[in-house]
Amino acid sequence: MSNNKLELANWASSFALKNGASQVKVNVSRQHEVNIEIRDKKTDKLLESTSNSLGIDIYVDNKYSGQSTNDLRKPELEKFILDAIAATKYLAKDEFRMLPDPKYYKKLAVDLNVNDQNYATIDPAGKIKIAETIEGAALSQSDKIISVTAYFSDGKYESATVQSNGFEGQDESTFYSIGASVSVKDPNGSRPEDWKGVNSRFYKTLPTPEAIGIEAAQNTLKRIGQKKVASGKYDLIIQNEVAGRAVGMLINPMNGSSIHQKRSFLDKKLGEKLFSDKLTITDNPLLIGGLGSQLYDGDGIASQKRTMIENGVLKNYYIDYYYGKKLNMEPTTGYATNLLLTIGNTSLLELIKKTEKGILVNGFNGGNSNSTTGDFSYGVQGMLIENGQLTQPVNEMIVSGNALTFWSALADLGNDPYPYSSWQSPSMLFKDIDFGGL
Numbered sequence: 001m002s003n004n005k006l007e008l009a010n011w012a013s014s015f016a017l018k019n020g021a022s023q024v025k026v027n028v029s030r031q032h033e034v035n036i037e038i039r040d041k042k043t044d045k046l047l048e049s050t051s052n053s054l055g056i057d058i059y060v061d062n063k064y065s066g067q068s069t070n071d072l073r074k075p076e077l078e079k080f081i082l083d084a085i086a087a088t089k090y091l092a093k094d095e096f097r098m099l100p101d102p103k104y105y106k107k108l109a110v111d112l113n114v115n116d117q118n119y120a121t122i123d124p125a126g127k128i129k130i131a132e133t134i135e136g137a138a139l140s141q142s143d144k145i146i147s148v149t150a151y152f153s154d155g156k157y158e159s160a161t162v163q164s165n166g167f168e169g170q171d172e173s174t175f176y177s178i179g180a181s182v183s184v185k186d187p188n189g190s191r192p193e194d195w196k197g198v199n200s201r202f203y204k205t206l207p208t209p210e211a212i213g214i215e216a217a218q219n220t221l222k223r224i225g226q227k228k229v230a231s232g233k234y235d236l237i238i239q240n241e242v243a244g245r246a247v248g249m250l251i252n253p254m255n256g257s258s259i260h261q262k263r264s265f266l267d268k269k270l271g272e273k274l275f276s277d278k279l280t281i282t283d284n285p286l287l288i289g290g291l292g293s294q295l296y297d298g299d300g301i302a303s304q305k306r307t308m309i310e311n312g313v314l315k316n317y318y319i320d321y322y323y324g325k326k327l328n329m330e331p332t333t334g335y336a337t338n339l340l341l342t343i344g345n346t347s348l349l350e351l352i353k354k355t356e357k358g359i360l361v362n363g364f365n366g367g368n369s370n371s372t373t374g375d376f377s378y379g380v381q382g383m384l385i386e387n388g389q390l391t392q393p394v395n396e397m398i399v400s401g402n403a404l405t406f407w408s409a410l411a412d413l414g415n416d417p418y419p420y421s422s423w424q425s426p427s428m429l430f431k432d433i434d435f436g437g438l
Contacts, residue, residue: 005030005160006170012056012077013162020085021164023059023099025300028052028072029159034124036152038131044149046128056081058088064097096325099300102166104321104331106302110286112293116174116202119156127152130209134180137213142184142221146191150180150213154203167300175291176200178209180216184224192223192395194363198420201289219362222383226393228437229384235358235411236399236433237351237385240418242363243341243425247281249369249376249403251336254308254316256323258371265374265403266314275312276410278342282307283316285337292337292422301331308339312408339423344413348427351414358385359394359435367398374403398436409433 005028016024030052037045054077055068065088069080134150154176161169179197186192196216200206238246253264266274285294285303295303299321308316319327320334352360360383367378377400384392414427 005158006162006168008054008072009160009162010168011074012054012081013164015078016056016058016081016085017164019082020060020089021058022061024164025057025099025161026163027055027159027161029055029157031155031157033155034127034153036128036131038128038135038150039147041132041135043128045151056084058084059098060085060088062093062095062097063088063091064094065091096322098325099163099165099167100321100331104299104301105163105167105296108286108295108302110295111288112286112295113289114173114201114293115156116176118203119154119174122154122203127154130178133209134178134213134216137210138180138182138217139213141214141217144184144221144224145217146183146185148180148182148213148216151178151197153177161296161300163300167296169296169300171294174201176203176206178206178212180213182216182220184220186224186226188225190226192220192226192393194220194223199291200420201291223381223393223395226381226395228396229359229392229394229435231435231437233432234435235355235385236430236435237348237355237358237360238428238430239348239360239362239382240414240416240425240427241421242361243418243428244339244421244423245364245378246406246428247339247341247423247425249374250281250309250407251318251339252369253371253374253403254318256317256319256327256329256334259317259319260323260326263372265372266317269314270317271313271315273311273313274404275309275407277311278344278410278413279309279312279407280307280342281309282340283333283337284340285333287338287340290338290422291420292339294337297333297335299331299334301333303333303337306332337422339425341417341425341428342413343417343426344415346412346414348414348416351412351427351429352385352390353388355385355429356387359383359397360385360390361399365395369403376400376403376406394437396437399433400436401434406430406433 009026138148181195258264324331363381365379369376381395383390412429417424
């Protein structure tokens with residue numbers, strides 16, 4: 001990566017300090033993206049974009065503002081920075097607004113392996129061909145298929161960050177995403193839909209387009225004949241690639257802003273056993289090749305692996321520097337990176353086989369969770385399990401409850417952590433969960 005971004009960030013920081021800012025954070029970034037969609041055997045979308053930006057956080061005597069611009073010409077930047085400083089002076093003071101103590105800055109000599117060196121060499125025509133192949137593979141599965149939308153996207157992100165009290169950092173990463181959504185005919189007149197999609201840091205680690213297309217089609221064909229089943233208590237198996245929706249009901253209440261604003265059912269519960277012994281969640285921003293990996297966070301604080309929940313005990317919150325000052329707590333980081341759940345010894349098939357009456361959830365359709373109370377209600381789709389067999393596709397079911405009770409009912413974990421997400425959860429089995437249907 002060129003040093004031009006770092007040089008520009010240092011220049012902008014120095015200019016702001018010379019013209020009235022007390023402290024400054026500057027981020028200079030470049031982002032390149034490609035988005036392709038194929039539908040009805042035609043290219044429905046082909047977008048390529050490159051954007052450059054400079055974001056600046058201005059601190060003037062505990063007054064703070066954050067602003068950004070895409071015009072990186074220095075004469076225009078000078079005016080932009082002067083205007084930002086002048087505007088910040090009119091804001092209210094906040095004694096907690098300041099850059100982190102430099103003791104939290106640290107240069108980590110770790111190669112996270114998140115940048116595909118071959119990114120610029122990949123043939124654009126080949127990217128279109130991948131999406132076409134996904135669509136063709138999906139269409140080949142059945143004459144019941146109404147439509148397929150296949151996609152390919154990729155991106156490269158480069159940035160340099162300077163904080164005026166001693167932090168400098170540079171970041172360079174790539175991502176790739178491929179998948180398809182499919183709709184099919186159902187004899188009852190409905191049009192069930194489903195999908196398959198994966199993400200990766202590297203082009204070479206993507207699954208084959210054929211495999212993605214086939215799986216997207218098969219997922220959807222299994223939805224034919226879907227219906228509600230009777231309300232009641234069922235064992236619940238959440239399939240690995242959609243389990244992040246359930247995990248999210250725990251992560252948001254761990255955030256420092258939720259805790260400070262008394263909007264978290266986890267407030268004042270550090271060190272307490274709240275969930276099943278089976279639940280351990282580790283946040284590892286230093287995971288090699290991880291989709292959420294980073295050497296430092298948005299505050300410039302050096303990354304560190306942390307156990308968030310251990311055998312059901314709440315061990316940590318997500319606390320950025322600002323809320324750390326407000327809460328008089330040590331900062332950790334303000335957000336989740338790579339979440340790794342405990343892996344079990346049981347395959348998804350074995351989880352199903354040992355379930356007498358349950359529902360395998362492989363999709364969520366709306367709903368929400370309340371960070372303050374822990375109550376949740378989600379629309380789900382999946383498959384009815386009877387005596388260890390998948391017997392009937394179900395939809396328009398509602399799973400509801402409270403996060404504390406729900407995660408205490410975690411009974412088993414699969415051996416299949418989902419590798420194409422920053423939240424790598426295995427399939428999970430919960431006992432006696434409330435479902436609403438007929």
